[in-house]
Amino acid sequence: MTHTTAVLSRDPAAPFSVEPIELDAPRDDEILVRIVAAGICHTDLVNRVIGKADRPILLGHEGAGVVDAVGGAVTSVAPGDHVVLTFRRCGACPNCAAGRPAYCRNSTALNHFGRRADKSVRITAGGAPVRDGFFGQSSFAGYALATEDNTVVVDPAVDPAVAAAFGCGFQTGAGAVLNALRPSAGSWLAIYGAGAVGSAALLAARTVPGVRTVVVETTAARRDLARELGADAVVDPGAEDTVATIRDLTGGGAAHAVDTTGLPAVLGDAFTALDIGGTVVAVGLGAGIPPIDVRDMVLQGKTVRGCLEGDAEPATFIPRLLDLHSRGLLPVDRLVARFPHTDIAAALAAQRTGTVIKPVLTW
Incomplete structure (x- = not known):
C-alpha cells in the first residue's frame, strides 16, 4: 500500500480538493509511478462533469515521473526509469496492429474510469473507493498505477514538467x-x-x-x-x-x-x-x-x-518530439507554467483567463 496526496473531485460544481489517498500495490501487469508533474488538459475538465454519482473521481492523463515498482509480468519498464504516461490501447485489435493505437477498438473501456478487470479497487480515500483509471493512469496524485501500453520511457535529463503534456496535449x-x-x-x-x-x-x-x-x-x-x-x-x-x-x-x-x-x-x-x-x-x-x-x-x-492523439504511436513519437525539444527546435517550455498541486484553483484560474497556456501540477 502506498500513501500519497491527490487532487480529487467530489462534486463537479465544487472546487477540487487535495486529500490523502492509498494506492494498492501493483499487480503483475501494473507499474507504480511516482508522479513529479501532471498537465491539466481540457479533457480532464470535460470529464469532471460526468455527474455527481460514484464520487470522488481522480483525473489526470498527462503524468510524468519515475517508476517506483513494477509487477512481475512487466518487462519493458524498470524501477528508476523516467517515464511519460499517455493513453491506453489493447495492442491486438486491427487498428492497433496497423500502427493506429489512438483508434483502438477497445479505447473506451481502457481509457475511461473503471476498476480492474476483476473489479478490485486500486485507490481509496478514507477507506472509500475512488473512481480512477482515467486514461489508465489518473495522475493527479503523487503516485499512479499504469501499464506497459501507456508508459513511455524517456531521457532522465528531460524536465518532467515539460515532458508531462507530451502524453496528450502536445502530442495531439x-x-x-x-x-x-x-x-x-x-x-x-x-x-x-x-x-x-x-x-x-x-x-x-x-x-x-x-x-x-x-x-x-x-x-x-x-x-x-x-x-x-x-x-x-x-x-x-x-x-x-x-x-x-x-x-x-x-x-x-x-x-x-x-x-x-x-x-x-x-x-x-x-x-x-x-x-x-x-x-x-x-x-x-x-x-x-x-x-x-x-x-x-x-x-x-x-x-x-x-x-485523435495526433495519430501518434506514443512509444516512438513522444521520444521524437522530446528530441526536437532537446535540440531547441520545439520550445514547448514557453507554454508551461508550474503550480504546486495544492494550488490547482490558481492553475485553473490562470488557464481560464488565458494568461497560462499549459498549467502543470507538481508534486
Whole structure:
C-alpha cells in the first residue's frame, strides 16, 4: 500500500480538493509511478462533469515521473526509469496492429474510469473507493498505477514538467501537423485556437522548413505569444472576416488547417478558407454539425478529417518530439507554467483567463 496526496473531485460544481489517498500495490501487469508533474488538459475538465454519482473521481492523463515498482509480468519498464504516461490501447485489435493505437477498438473501456478487470479497487480515500483509471493512469496524485501500453520511457535529463503534456496535449497538436497533415515547404497552415494544442501545432510546423503559418485566436495575449513563437500572421476573429483574410493572405486559401476549438462554425470557416485540394484536421472535441458546402468539397477536392492523439504511436513519437525539444527546435517550455498541486484553483484560474497556456501540477 502506498500513501500519497491527490487532487480529487467530489462534486463537479465544487472546487477540487487535495486529500490523502492509498494506492494498492501493483499487480503483475501494473507499474507504480511516482508522479513529479501532471498537465491539466481540457479533457480532464470535460470529464469532471460526468455527474455527481460514484464520487470522488481522480483525473489526470498527462503524468510524468519515475517508476517506483513494477509487477512481475512487466518487462519493458524498470524501477528508476523516467517515464511519460499517455493513453491506453489493447495492442491486438486491427487498428492497433496497423500502427493506429489512438483508434483502438477497445479505447473506451481502457481509457475511461473503471476498476480492474476483476473489479478490485486500486485507490481509496478514507477507506472509500475512488473512481480512477482515467486514461489508465489518473495522475493527479503523487503516485499512479499504469501499464506497459501507456508508459513511455524517456531521457532522465528531460524536465518532467515539460515532458508531462507530451502524453496528450502536445502530442495531439504536434501530431496533427507532423503525422496527419505533413505540410511541405511553401505551403500555408492555418491554426484555429492558440491554446496548448494549437501552440504545439504551431511549434511543430516551425520544425518543417518553409511552412508558413497563420494563427486565428480570440485572446490578444495568445496572439502575441503566437507571433513570438514564429507565426507568420495572426488573425483576430472578433475583428476580421477570417475566411477573407486568410484567402487574401495566402493567395487563394490555406493548403492545411488545424481546428482545436471543437466549434462547428469555426470548423466550417476553416474548411471554407482552404485552397483547392486543402485539408482541415479537427482535433477539438465538440458537438454539432459544421456548415460545410458539399459542392465545395467535391468540386475543389477539399478534405475534412478527425485526428485523435495526433495519430501518434506514443512509444516512438513522444521520444521524437522530446528530441526536437532537446535540440531547441520545439520550445514547448514557453507554454508551461508550474503550480504546486495544492494550488490547482490558481492553475485553473490562470488557464481560464488565458494568461497560462499549459498549467502543470507538481508534486
